[in-house]
Amino acid sequence: MLAALVGFLGDFELAEESAAEAFAAAAQRWPSEGTPSSPVAWLVTTARNRAIDRIRRDRVLAAKLRLLAATLPESAEADVDETEIPDERLELIFTCCHPALAPEAQVALTLRAVAGLATEDIARAFLISGETMKRRLTRAKTKIRDAGIPFSVPAADRLPARLAVVLAVIYLIFNQGYSAPGEAGHLATEAIRLGRVLARLLPEQPEPQGLLALMLLHDARREARLSGSDGQDIVLLADQDRTLWNWRQIREARTILDRSGPSRGQYLIQAAIASLQAADPIDWRQVAALYGELADLTGSPVVRLNSAVAVAEADGPAAALVIVDALDLTSYPYWHSTRAELLRRLGRTDEARAAYRDALALTGTEPERRFLQRRIAEG
Amino acid sequence: MQYALLIYTKPGTVESLSPAEREALTTDYYALRDEPGILAGAGLQPVTTATTIRLADGQPLVTDGPFADTKEVFGGYYLYEADNLDQAIEMASRIPALRIGGTIEVRPLLGKAS
Numbered sequence: 001m002l003a004a005l006v007g008f009l010g011d012f013e014l015a016e017e018s019a020a021e022a023f024a025a026a027a028q029r030w031p032s033e034g035t036p037s038s039p040v041a042w043l044v045t046t047a048r049n050r051a052i053d054r055i056r057r058d059r060v061l062a063a064k065l066r067l068l069a070a071t072l073p074e075s076a077e078a079d080v081d082e083t084e085i086p087d088e089r090l091e092l093i094f095t096c097c098h099p100a101l102a103p104e105a106q107v108a109l110t111l112r113a114v115a116g117l118a119t120e121d122i123a124r125a126f127l128i129s130g131e132t133m134k135r136r137l138t139r140a141k142t143k144i145r146d147a148g149i150p151f152s153v154p155a156a157d158r159l160p161a162r163l164a165v166v167l168a169v170i171y172l173i174f175n176q177g178y179s180a181p182g183e184a185g186h187l188a189t190e191a192i193r194l195g196r197v198l199a200r201l202l203p204e205q206p207e208p209q210g211l212l213a214l215m216l217l218h219d220a221r222r223e224a225r226l227s228g229s230d231g232q233d234i235v236l237l238a239d240q241d242r243t244l245w246n247w248r249q250i251r252e253a254r255t256i257l258d259r260s261g262p263s264r265g266q267y268l269i270q271a272a273i274a275s276l277q278a279a280d281p282i283d284w285r286q287v288a289a290l291y292g293e294l295a296d297l298t299g300s301p302v303v304r305l306n307s308a309v310a311v312a313e314a315d316g317p318a319a320a321l322v323i324v325d326a327l328d329l330t331s332y333p334y335w336h337s338t339r340a341e342l343l344r345r346l347g348r349t350d351e352a353r354a355a356y357r358d359a360l361a362l363t364g365t366e367p368e369r370r371f372l373q374r375r376i377a378e379g
Numbered sequence: 380m381q382y383a384l385l386i387y388t389k390p391g392t393v394e395s396l397s398p399a400e401r402e403a404l405t406t407d408y409y410a411l412r413d414e415p416g417i418l419a420g421a422g423l424q425p426v427t428t429a430t431t432i433r434l435a436d437g438q439p440l441v442t443d444g445p446f447a448d449t450k451e452v453f454g455g456y457y458l459y460e461a462d463n464l465d466q467a468i469e470m471a472s473r474i475p476a477l478r479i480g481g482t483i484e485v486r487p488l489l490g491k492a493s
Contacts, residue, residue: 100464147487148380150463158465 003092003114004044006151012141013111015047022047055286060071089114090201091151093194097166106169112137112195115190125176125184163202165212167267170194174215178222181363188219199256206260210268214255217274220246220253226367234371237277250278269294284313301327305338317345333362337372344375381418382459382467386474388481390417390426395397396479407479408458411457414470422455458488 006015022043030036096109108126111117121132143149154162169175170191177187195212202208211244224244227233237242260268273290276283294300304327314318322343331336340355353376360372393401412420431442454476461467462486471483 098464100468147485148382148461148463148467150465152463152465183441 001040001044001047003088005112006088006092006095012144016113017049018050018252024124025050030236032143044264048269087201089197090153093166093201094153094162095144095149095151096187097162097169098144099162100147100149101140101143103172105136105143106165107172108133108136110169110194110353111190113175115194117190125187127183148361159205163205163207167207168196170198171211171215171267173367174218178218188215188222191215192219206263207265207267209256209260209263210271212260213256213271214274216249216253216256217271217278220249220278222246228370232367232370234367237320242280250275264293266294266298266342269297284310288314302332303328305329307330308342309338312342312345317342323344331362333359333368333375336362337375340375380461380463380467381490382461382464383486383488384457384459384467384471384474385453385484386422386455386457386476387484388454388476388479392427392441392479392481404475404479408455411470411475416460416466416470417418418458418460420455420457423453426452427465434443454481 001019006012020354025046026043093110093114096113097106097256100111104126108122109217111122112119119133119137120130123130125137127132172193173187173194177184177189177191192215194249195208195215199208221237221240221244223246224242225235227235253271257268257271257275264272269290273287273294276287278289288307291303291310295303295307305324308320308323311323321339322341324335324342327335336355336359340352340359343349343352343355345366356372356376360369360376363369363372393404396404406422408422413419414417414430426445429444431444432439433442434440447490457474459467461470467485471485472482474481477483
């Protein structure tokens with residue numbers, strides 16, 4: 001609904017305010033007058049009319065009003081066919097994820113305008129005050145208006161680059177929910193919902209399908225990956241109780257993967273890896289090959305580190321340690337913890353313990369700290 | 380909407396080019412001037428020719444400079460009429476300064492209420 005309004009009015013602030021007024025009008029009138037046959041159409045029409053009233057009051061915008069009025073049917077707040085309202089969520093998503101906005105603003109706007117979360121709720125999930133989040137959103141909306149960020153889907157030649165930003169925003173929202181359960185836990189669900197919308201609106205693009213499959217697979221293990229009395233202890237993949245996995249989600253993701261074509265971007269490859277990791281037994285050689293493909297594609301040493309983990313399972317810790325030691329990732333905690341794990345398996349206990357300590361010194365989150373402390377204690 | 384496409388380059392980068400390269404750069408700058416929507420544009424002389432004026436005790440104080448040896452300095456601009464930011468970014472991406480490591484800042488002009 002908000003997407004349709006922003007598309008029509010070309011103004012975020014105005015669209016939000018008039019949408020709120022339309023909901024208020026609905027709350028007042030539907031109980032006595034009955035719910036209209038097309039509630040969404042009623043709300044959009046009402047909101048449009050409220051917006052026009054506002055503009056009418058604002059004489060500076062008189063010229064804009066003439067344009068708007070010309071495109072509107074005469075009947076006020078009449079029931080119109082819902083299919084006549086264009087689906088402009090894609091335009092809205094691309095506006096919210098415009099690269100001219102700061103990444104944190106892209107995330108906040110997407111959650112507010114596309115997912116419809118309350119500002120306070122978004123603030124809590126990102127551990128900042130409601131006031132700060134409100135300012136961040138206002139600044140972003142002002143920039144959209146004043147810098148002329150368009151409300152449109154980018155042209156075909158720009159689409160891949162712009163889509164990459166959208167996918168990154170959705171995945172960031174997912175990870176915020178996935179890595180910090182509790183206050184932000186529901187963000188994983190929101191991200192999956194956004195992923196579904198994007199995959200449906202861009203059916204020809206492979207990467208939105210890949211991202212959706214990837215999030216479904218990770219999220220399927222949500223219940224099994226933490227334990228302990230306060231749910232803050234990490235359970236490794238191999239030790240997870242598979243009956244706690246959400247197999248419906250895993251099946252859905254695998255259906256998406258089966259449908260995907262030969263051209264694979266980073267999200268489809270990651271989803272394929274996650275799908276293999278949900279199998280029993282895991283085909284580690286295949287996992288290592290996919291990580292290799294992903295590392296070649298992204299040029300990321302972190303991905304290369306992950307490929308080493310798979311190599312350790314397929315060919316043993318010695319082969320993996322060669323790969324790990326060739327990487328320059330000393331400021332990355334997982335580099336140290338991966339090395340530590342490989343050294344431990346090779347029986348090089350003292351070196352392993354030192355590496356676990358290095359990892360601990362760089363780690364921020366509580367579940368990860370506890371896991372490493374446990375490993376150091378076990379020797 | 381009108382946008383200023385502000386060109387920043389590192390001092391000395393143009394001077395270090397070969398005469399042929401420099402000529403190609405100049406040709407491309409002039410070609411952009413003829414693009415539809417480009418309303419104006421100008422290049423500035425090197426920052427070594429700059430003079431700074433500020434008020435000190437209510438009187439204009441004139442000094443030489445600023446000199447910035449390593450930092451990017453403002454070197455010129457285009458004024459561009461576009462429908463939206465994406466169009467302005469598209470045009471800005473064609474400015475030759477980008478090829479020699481420069482950057483373009485895109486700023487909408489203050490406008491009369493439309």
